[in-house]
């Protein structure tokens with residue numbers, strides 16, 4: 156193979172690179188974080204991503220799944236993915252142990268609007284597994300804390316057992332992220348908030364709504380009502396960002412599956428400005 | 442808590458920033474401030490009890506209040522937590538027979554408190570005040586209703602373990 | 604290859620020279636693909652001889668109807684378009700995009716060597732040139748380039764043929780894609796009784812033409828060729844009003860017509876399979892018994908399939924009405940945002956091959972609120 160050929164082949168968007176599971180952290184029932192490294196260290200060195208982007212994890216013989224990167228974009232060496240068992244690929248992944256290899260294509264998609272949020276306040280509103288794609292943004296915001304105003308996380312879960320990364324909240328709090336959690340259903344012993352997450356936004360103090368950026372990831376209905384709450388609080392529509400989910404097959408805008416009107420969720424999204432997609436969000440079956 | 446540092450602000454000033462009253466005309470807020478008192482509660486105090494009459498309407502200025510319902514076999518089940526800017530014990534004002542949930546403070550709470558018959562007679566004598574207060578109450582109830590619907594939808598069912 | 608065509612001198616070659624062209628291209632290593640009759644339809648397949656062309660046949664088309672009929676002459680290209688399109692070769696219905704092998708040190712992934720097959724397409728119509736130009740944008744115009752399409756496309760030699768007739772399903776004049784071939788070809792032919800008027804559209808086309816025995820074009824040939832092309836324009840009856848069509852469709856997502864058409868659409872996917880611009884696909888795993896050698900095979904998929912939009916927690920478009928709406932709003936609407944062009948070239952295939960005769964131009968007219976819209980499939 157000539158060098159040029161080798162170069163072009165590397166750019167083949169269908170080519171998955173081999174990754175190895177270095178470690179697995181069990182998070183909550185059915186959800187684990189896989190710490191991965193590239194078997195080819197050169198690829199590992201050249202791989203970089205922005206908070207909010209995702210990879211296609213490829214289990215040969217089973218298929219691919221779109222999974223957000225959940226580690227710190229500044230972290231070198233390993234790449235984390237927090238995965239919930241949902242079907243074939245994610246189920247097979249859950250059966251893999253340390254040392255197992257599989258394929259990875261990426262990174263794909265758009266990122267959280269970190270630069271757009273500079274100088275203002277940031278409210279992260281999310282629920283359930285939706286915290287995974289936002290964790291890299293949390294790390295980045297905290298790493299660059301001085302460049303932002305107040306940082307808040309409003310996090311909802313179905314119940315107290317559905318919350319991710321709970322062991323990190325204290326650290327996040329110390330480093331300047333105000334963490335507020337709520338559950339839809341309390342269980343005995345839970346003395347935190349009960350209620351849905353948009354309510355937290357309804358009542359949180361906002362010192363400068365016009366300069367506040369909302370980053371939201373969760374079920375579409377939840378994001379819709381979060382955006383309503385944000386708008387009600389005076390946050391401008393162009394400062395509200397959501398992350399959409401659609402059936403995804405190729406991740407490179409060629410297979411058509413993830414279309415949402417004019418948007419290809421895989422390459423124009425998954426992170427999208429609310430006002431650009433709002434009119435289509437509540438259209439049934441679109 | 443940081444919120445209690447606002448304690449030195451007058452009731453009128455507080456009403457100007459709390460969600461329930463912020464958008465009311467200043468004259469109405471002044472009229473409300475006239476008849477309100479400010480009270481502080483320690484964690485674990487009851488503001489109202491399910492089934493019992495509620496002589497006062499609370500507007501939370503700081504802290505949180507849990508709403509519990511008694512479910513035989515499961516005990517007190519927390520259905521909602523309220524925070525700053527939200528009202529509770531509206532039963533009296535809207536004419537229900539007794540509170541529909543038990544309200545218990547979960548942390549230190551500062552509340553703006555209205556005696557219901559005083560609030561009602563203010564609304565009765567000045568329909569201008571009455572109209573906007575009732576409209577705010579309707580908005581608050583509607584927000585609560587939407588939130589309850591979202592809770593009902595169990596949006597994270599697919600997302601998290603049961 | 605086939606860049607924008609500048610006006611070039613046309614020449615003439617007699618019918619017999621067409622075989623020389625085919626032979627010459629085969630000699631140059633091309634797989635020549637052209638129209639031929641199979642199972643009562645004119646389809647595209649490999650050919651080596653002009654005798655494989657549908658000499659003396661024409662196609663009768665209307666909504667849900669396609670029938671071959673004898674012509675009263677020996678025209679080689681006396682028909683319009685059939686169920687196949689060239690995407691079958693540039694964007695193969697089934698292709699391997701990657702593979703994986705289990706080795707001692709774990710899984711190794713590969714992508715196939717670029718396909719070096721050279722295709723020469725004979726008989727590409729104006730609407731099909733437009734369709735190829737659209738798929739060029741889809742597969743090679745964005746941030747990610749599809750290597751399979753790119754390899755096949757960059758090697759392709761395109762011999763266009765101007766239409767001398769229109770079917771009742773054709774509406775290329777509405778879409779500004781035809782019937783005259785104006786760009787995107789290496790050679791363009793207009794069939795005359797005794798030969799072809801030929802125009803070259805690229806350096807490669809000119810070079811090939813230079814190796815054939817041609818004559819200069821007489822004024823009479825020139826007039827006849829123009830008349831033949833004009834005949835296709837004159838015969839065209841179907842129209843699609845494209846004015847503001849994107850906003851019309853995307854602004855009417857709750858129009859009751861979607862339900863009406865959803866009630867009769869079978870969701871059979873025919874329209875998307877025959878459409879020369881539809882590009883949806885899915886990749887599937889094909890592995891050996893030991894699951895140590897795996898091929899990732901891409902096959903054509905369709906937005907009419909239920910599974911196409913399904914996720915583990917539910918299906919986005921779970922009614923046929925929502926899937927028909929997706930297809931039409933994409934094709935005629937959001938395609939413009941995505942690729943700067945309509946996704947429809949007006950070839951009429953989806954009308955002909957819809958088993959229940961749904962006609963997209965009727966659907967648009969109904970949504971536009973044009974006087975007395977026909978019921979969906981009303982033409983069938």
Ligand SMILES: Cc1cc2nc3c(=O)[nH]c(=O)nc-3n(C[C@H](O)[C@H](O)[C@H](O)COP(=O)(O)OP(=O)(O)OC[C@H]3O[C@@H](n4cnc5c(N)ncnc54)[C@H](O)[C@@H]3O)c2cc1C
Nearest residue numbers: 220221222223238239241242243244245401402403914915
């Ligand atoms: C941009 C993006 C980021 C995501 N990030 C995460 C994450 O960080 N963690 C996580 O646990 N999950 C994430 N998901 C969801 C995850 O992709 C699906 O749960 C996963 O594809 C299910 O695959 P499966 O083979 O296990 O399930 P199956 O139901 O067997 O899936 C079969 C096929 O359907 C499609 N599919 C099914 N569900 C989804 C879905 N929800 N979204 C897209 N395609 C789907 C895929 O093509 C998949 O190959 C993300 C989805 C998207 C679109």
Ligand code: SF4
Nearest residue numbers: 878947948950951953
């Ligand atoms: S939508 Fe129909 S008429 Fe338009 S290009 Fe596709 S098949 Fe042809």
Ligand code: SF4
Nearest residue numbers: 868869871872874957
């Ligand atoms: S429109 Fe016609 S061809 Fe297309 S899916 Fe429906 S029935 Fe099939």
